[in-house]
Amino acid sequence: MPEEIAYTVRHVPRGRRLRVRVDYANGVEVLLPAGAPRRAAAAAVAELAPWIERQLEERSRLRGLLSRPGTVPYLDERLTLVAQRGRSRAHRSGDALLVPDGETATAAIERWYRRAARTEIAPRLDRASAASGVSYARLTIRNQHTRWASCATGGTMSFNWRLLLAPERVLDYVVWHEVCHLEVPDHSARFWALLESRCPEWREPASWLRRNGAALVV
Numbered sequence: 001m002p003e004e005i006a007y008t009v010r011h012v013p014r015g016r017r018l019r020v021r022v023d024y025a026n027g028v029e030v031l032l033p034a035g036a037p038r039r040a041a042a043a044a045v046a047e048l049a050p051w052i053e054r055q056l057e058e059r060s061r062l063r064g065l066l067s068r069p070g071t072v073p074y075l076d077e078r079l080t081l082v083a084q085r086g087r088s089r090a091h092r093s094g095d096a097l098l099v100p101d102g103e104t105a106t107a108a109i110e111r112w113y114r115r116a117a118r119t120e121i122a123p124r125l126d127r128a129s130a131a132s133g134v135s136y137a138r139l140t141i142r143n144q145h146t147r148w149a150s151c152a153t154g155g156t157m158s159f160n161w162r163l164l165l166a167p168e169r170v171l172d173y174v175v176w177h178e179v180c181h182l183e184v185p186d187h188s189a190r191f192w193a194l195l196e197s198r199c200p201e202w203r204e205p206a207s208w209l210r211r212n213g214a215a216l217v218v
Helices: 039-047 050-068 103-131 159-164 168-183 189-198 203-215
Strands: 009-014 019-023 027-033 071-074 078-084 092-093 097-098 138-142 149-151 158-160
Touching: 009 159, 019 050, 019 078, 027 039, 027 050, 027 078, 027 138, 039 050, 050 203, 071 103, 071 159, 092 103, 097 103, 103 159, 103 168, 103 189, 149 168, 158 168, 168 189, 168 203
Parallel strands: 009 027, 078 097, 138 158
Antiparallel strands: 019 027, 071 078, 092 097, 149 158
C-alpha cells in the first residue's frame, strides 16, 4: 500500500480555485479558496499523488545537488562555513565564510548575502543598462517569496538576494530580463524578441531557475 502523503492546508480567502503545490522548504501545501470544504484537499492530494511524488523526488534530488553540509553556494563557487565565537557579522575570507557561532548564524548569513547581492548586481545592472541605452531609478535587494526580480513602473529594480545561490549565468540572465522590462514592461512577443537579441543564451538559465529555484535556500 502506498505511503500516505503528508500535507498542510492554507485557506486563501481571495483564491478562485484549489491549488496543490510542493514547496522545497515546507513540503506539500494545499491552497483552499473560500467556501471549499477541507475534504477537497484530501481528494486533490489523492488525485495528484503521482505528480506530487515526482515533485518530492525532484526536491530530494535538488537537496543532494545543492546542499553540502558545512558549505553554502555563491554563484559558481562554494564557501566553507567557519563558525567563530564572539563574531556578530558574517565575513568572507577567501573560500571561507566566517559566521557567528550559535543561533544568530543564519540571520548573519542572510545579511551578508544581501550586502554581497548589491555588490554583484549593481555593476551588472549598470553595464546592461548602458549597453541597452536605458536607465533605471534605483536598485533594491529583497527576499521575495514568489519572484526573483521585478522592474517597477518608475524604474526601481528589485532583485532577490537568493539569486547568489544560483550559478552566475542565472544571475546574468535575470539582470538582462529586468533590463529588457525597462523598454517593454510586459511579456509580449516584442519582449521575448528583445531579450533574445540582448541575451541569446537566456533559455538554459531560465530553465535552470524554473527547475531548481525552489532549492535556493540556506
